[in-house]
Amino acid sequence: MNIIQWAEEYLLSNGFTLTGQPEHVRTMPWSSVTRFITSTGYIYLKQTPPDLSLEPVITQILYDQFHASVPVVIATNKELHCFLMKDAGNPLRDLFKSLDRRGRLTDGLKEFIAENKT
16 A cells, blocks of 8 residues: 555545545655645645654644644554644745745744744
């Protein structure tokens, strides 16, 4: 089974209605991201190399224990090194692209947090 099949089966069996074809949105050496359009909004599938497979665990800890503005992880497949997450708004990398490259990381993080508070 590939990751797209796993994601589609998970979404369909958990009450999501797929309203479009999966769209590959990003490929980097450290991850690949696919977006699913559902009746309740976007769901993202992220696959990482085995060495980075702790990302969904860390993301969930940040969300649960620190109430961080991170995506909600809804499913993980340890064998395929991938996970599904809800849409969380503007990607952090988009904010950093708009900042002066000489700017400080903390300034960017503060601005991101302020823009994404619920």
